[in-house]
Amino acid sequence: MSATPTVYIVDDDAAVRDALGLLLSLHGYRSAFFSDAESFLRAWNPDAAGCLLLDIRMPGMDGLALQKKLVELGSRLPVLIITGHGDVHSAREAFRSQAVDFLEKPLQEAQLVSAIEEALARAAARPQGGGASPDYLKRRASLTPREGEVMELVVAGRHNREIAAELGISVRTVEVHKSRVMEKLQVESIADLVRQHLQNQVG
Template sequence: MSEKTIIYLVDDDDAVRRSASFMLKTSGFEVRSFASGVELLKDVKHLDPGCILLDIRMPDMDGLEVQEELNDRGVTMPVIVLTGHGDVATAVTAMKNGASDFLEKPFEKASLLDAIGRAAETLGRHDAASASEREAKVRIAALTPRERDVLRELARGHPNKTIAYDLGISPRTVEVHRANVMSKLDVRSLSEALRIAFAARIGED
C-alpha cells in the first residue's frame, strides 16, 4: 500500500519538511511538501488522492483553518494533524472536524507510519460511517458509567485536572478510569479512543 500512497506534507518549518520527507520517502511513500496551508489550498483541486499531514501552528492560516477550508471545499482526503505537546483541546477540535489522527511533536517514525497506515485505509471508503458508529457503541457499552463520563470529558478536550474537578473525584482516580477506558476499548493512544468516542457521538453536546 505504501508505494501507492501520496503524502501531502504541510509545515512551515523547513527542517521538519526536509526530515519528514526523507523519512517518508525512504519508507516508500511519494511526498509533496507545502510550506503553508495557503499553498496546499491553491493546488488541492488538482491533487491525486492521498493523505494530508498537516501542522497546526502555522502563520497566515493555522492547521484548523486549513482543515475547515478543506471540509468546505468537499476534500475527503484523510488528514493527520501535528500538534504541540499536550495540546489536547486542539487535537480534539481537529478530530471533531474529521481528522483521522493526530501526532504530538516530536513524533516517532513508527507512530507516523501507523497513523498513515490507518489513514490510507480510509481512502475510498467513506461509506463505512454507520458501521463504525455501531461498532463504537458496542465497544463503549463495556464501560462503566463513570468511565463513560471520563471519556466524554476527554472528548470535550478537557485535561485530567479539569475532569477531576468537574466529576468531583481526584486526578489519580481520573487516571485510573482513563487507563481502564483505554484497556476496555483496546486502544493504545488517546487519538484512537477519541475516534471511537466521536464515532459513537460522545462529547457532541
C-alpha cells in the same frame, strides 16, 4: 495537483519538510511540499489523490483552520495532523474535522508510516459513515455509569482536577476511572480516546 496518490506535506519548518521528504522517498511514497496553508489551497483541486500530512502551528492560517476549510471545500484527502504541541482540545478539533490520526513530534518512523498506510487505504476504500461500530458499542456498554461520565468529560478537554470537582470525587479516583475507561475501550492515549469517541458518535 496529481491524481496519482501523493503524500502532501504542509509544514512551515524547512528542516521537517526535508526530513519527511527523505523518509517518504525511502519508503517509496510520492510526495509534495508546501510551506504554508495558503500555498496548499492555491494548488489544491478536487481530484487530488493521496493524503495530507498537516502541521498545526504555522504562520497565517494554522493547520486546524486549513483542515476545516478543506472539509468545507469537499476535499477527499484524508488528513494526518502532526504537532509539537499536542493537547486534548487540538486533538478533538482535528478528529471533529475527520482527521485519520494525530501524531506528536518528534515523529516515530514506524508510527508515521503506519498512519500514512491507514490514510491511503481509507482514501482507496472510501467507507461511508454509518454511525457507531458494533465493536465500539460493545466496549462502550462495558463502562460503568461513572466511567461513562468521566469519559465524556475527558473527551470534552477537562483536566483531572476539573473532573474531580464536577463529579465530587478525588483526583486519584478520576485517574483510576480514566485508566479503566482506556483499558475497556482499548485505547493507548487520550488522543486515541477522543478519536474513537468522535468517530463513533451516532447521528
